[in-house]
Amino acid sequence: xxxxxxxxxxxxxxxxxxxxxxxxxxxxxGSCVGLTLYDPVKKVAGLAHVMLPSSExxxxxxxxxxxxxxxxxxxxxxxxxxxxxxxxxxxAKMAGGAQMFSFAGASDSMRIGPRNVEACKExxxxxxxxxxxxxxGGNHGRTIELDVETGTLFIRSVQKGxxxx
Amino acid sequence: MDVLKEIGNIGAGNAATALSRLLNxxxxxxxxxxxxxxxxxxxxxxxxxxxxxLAIFLRVEGDAPGNLFFILSPEAAKKLLHRxxxxxxxxxxxxxxxxxxxxxxIGNILAxxxxxxxxxxxxxxxxxxxxxxxMDMAGAILSYGLLQFGEMxxxxxxxxxxxxxxxxxxxxxxxxxxxxxxxxxxxxxLGVPLDHD
Numbered sequence: 374x375x376x377x378x379x380x381x382x383x384x385x386x387x388x389x390x391x392x393x394x395x396x397x398x399x400x401x402x403g404s405c406v407g408l409t410l411y412d413p414v415k416k417v418a419g420l421a422h423v424m425l426p427s428s429e430x431x432x433x434x435x436x437x438x439x440x441x442x443x444x445x446x447x448x449x450x451x452x453x454x455x456x457x458x459x460x461x462x463x464x465a466k467m468a469g470g471a472q473m474f475s476f477a478g479a480s481d482s483m484r485i486g487p488r489n490v491e492a493c494k495e496x497x498x499x500x501x502x503x504x505x506x507x508x509x510g511g512n513h514g515r516t517i518e519l520d521v522e523t524g525t526l527f528i529r530s531v532q533k534g535x536x537x538x
Numbered sequence: 539m540d541v542l543k544e545i546g547n548i549g550a551g552n553a554a555t556a557l558s559r560l561l562n563x564x565x566x567x568x569x570x571x572x573x574x575x576x577x578x579x580x581x582x583x584x585x586x587x588x589x590x591x592l593a594i595f596l597r598v599e600g601d602a603p604g605n606l607f608f609i610l611s612p613e614a615a616k617k618l619l620h621r622x623x624x625x626x627x628x629x630x631x632x633x634x635x636x637x638x639x640x641x642x643x644i645g646n647i648l649a650x651x652x653x654x655x656x657x658x659x660x661x662x663x664x665x666x667x668x669x670x671x672x673m674d675m676a677g678a679i680l681s682y683g684l685l686q687f688g689e690m691x692x693x694x695x696x697x698x699x700x701x702x703x704x705x706x707x708x709x710x711x712x713x714x715x716x717x718x719x720x721x722x723x724x725x726x727x728l729g730v731p732l733d734h735d
């Protein structure tokens with residue numbers, strides 16, 4: 374008997390993990406970055422929907438770790454390790470970081486997409502996790518979905534259809 | 539909250555009038571909703587994060603900065619183009635360059651009238667940036683307006699007004715997302731005492 378395919382959803386500024394079989398998904402990535410960690414042997418994956426590059430600018434009381442590139446990765450790593458992943462086998466994929474609107478003389482906050490991407494890359498490097506595929510930048514939104522059995526990342530966008538990484 | 543609702547009322551009222559004039563048809567509007575909403579819930583207001591919408595975005599600068607979105611479904615945009623500019627439009631989600639430019643202009647007029655009435659009413663200086671037009675997933679578009687809030691928490695204040703024409707046809711929605719630091723200025727401008735709770 375085949376189980377109903379489980380789909381784990383990840384909201385904005387949120388993260389979650391999945392193991393065994395099923396999909397982990399986040400919708401409507403604009404300047405946000407969807408970052409996945411995957412252990413192909415243990416079939417364990419994690420996904421974070423990162424909104425901002427750095428927690429240094431945070432003014433909120435209780436820090437939402439999933440929101441910032443510099444804190445989300447540590448937390449995501451901790452969670453995938455907790456459900457059985459091995460850090461040395463982990464590989465990362467990411468998508469998003471678009472610039473949804475273009476303005477002449479764009480200020481720094483307008484460049485938030487590319488900055489999110491850069492921040493995620495820096496953090497991955499720091500953790501020694503290799504980024505094996507990415508679909509970032511541009512000016513379009515993306516919905517992404519990782520199949521935990523195969524590690525395939527499906528990227529859907531309005532203009533460009535579905536892409537597999 | 540009532541004050542903010544009034545703000546939405548005045549802005550959208552003016553924009554509805556502008557649209558009525560353009561279309562030469564009565565356009566109604568729903569009473570604005572003012573809510574502190576979690577990020578996720580904001581795109582649900584237009585049918586979910588993946589729903590394809592057409593958005594005119596402009597950044598409000600000046601005394602009370604914030605983000606203003608005018609959101610339309612692609613179908614509503616087509617209808618608007620047909621009635622307003624006499625375009626012979628094709629179904630689907632594709633727009634010609636000419637249609638795109640006309641939409642941008644319509645959005646500009648509506649957003650401008652929304653904003654100028656707010657500025658008149660509050661006596662605050664509010665200048666719009668050049669509007670940008672995009673058609674994409676609602677989540678991707680609206681998240682852009684939430685970045686300022688992202689530094690503060692996981693929810694944002696949304697003033698949301700829907701236009702109605704005839705038989706409950708939704709023509710479009712205005713989303714005003716004032717920056718966190720703008721509330722105090724708006725309240726002070728309107729002479730409302732601030733209570734710190």
